[in-house]
Amino acid sequence: MESLIEGFNHFQQSVFPAQRAAYERAAKAQTPHTMIITCSDSRILLERIFCCELGELFVYRNVGNIVPPYGQQVTGEAAAIEYAVSALKVRHIVICGHSDCGAMKALAHPHELEDKPSTAAWLKHAETARHIVAHRKHSADPNAQSHELSHLIEENVMAQLDHLRTMPIVAARLVSGDLQIHGWIYDIAKAELRSFDPAARMFSLIEPSQPYGPRREGALAAS
Numbered sequence: 001m002e003s004l005i006e007g008f009n010h011f012q013q014s015v016f017p018a019q020r021a022a023y024e025r026a027a028k029a030q031t032p033h034t035m036i037i038t039c040s041d042s043r044i045l046l047e048r049i050f051c052c053e054l055g056e057l058f059v060y061r062n063v064g065n066i067v068p069p070y071g072q073q074v075t076g077e078a079a080a081i082e083y084a085v086s087a088l089k090v091r092h093i094v095i096c097g098h099s100d101c102g103a104m105k106a107l108a109h110p111h112e113l114e115d116k117p118s119t120a121a122w123l124k125h126a127e128t129a130r131h132i133v134a135h136r137k138h139s140a141d142p143n144a145q146s147h148e149l150s151h152l153i154e155e156n157v158m159a160q161l162d163h164l165r166t167m168p169i170v171a172a173r174l175v176s177g178d179l180q181i182h183g184w185i186y187d188i189a190k191a192e193l194r195s196f197d198p199a200a201r202m203f204s205l206i207e208p209s210q211p212y213g214p215r216r217e218g219a220l221a222a223s
Ligand SMILES: [Zn+2]
Pocket: 039, 040, 041, 063, 064, 065, 098, 100, 101, 102, 103, 104
């Protein structure tokens, strides 16, 4: 706890004064352009890696960046997505998986979840990914076993995009062209981002379009 209090003190005394005007503006309303649904993993610092300003990202986190299919039950995910789309009018929703995902490791080894019944039940929403990867493992693909975790991470993002489309408000906005959905995978060690190409059914590296420089002087990420 002490490190958090010390961190907040640093923010309050050394970071905030220089950005006071931005915080005061943001305190009145939020206008995020993008909702990101990602894993609760502590290594994913979204505002830092995307160099985002205050109020740009509407973030929802859970174990395994999962979106339960619509209609099964009332979920926090559904409420957050509805709010993001209908009230905040975000233009994009990103499902962002990541390398070394503990949830996907657990999915691959369900026996390790015997003493974690809630996690086991939650990960049923990723069962499609597990089945696809297990089927591939038993097929003739020689690389399937060694890349099992990365395949699970990819298939899970694809499955959650499918679940996202089951939400009526998302489906309607996709048809009208007011919303786009994206599947990304963030590699922590390499600082790489891969994007799902629905036409090719594969992920490809997002290449920087131009040399990156300090994008925003007041970005929270630079704090
Ligand atoms: Zn994770």
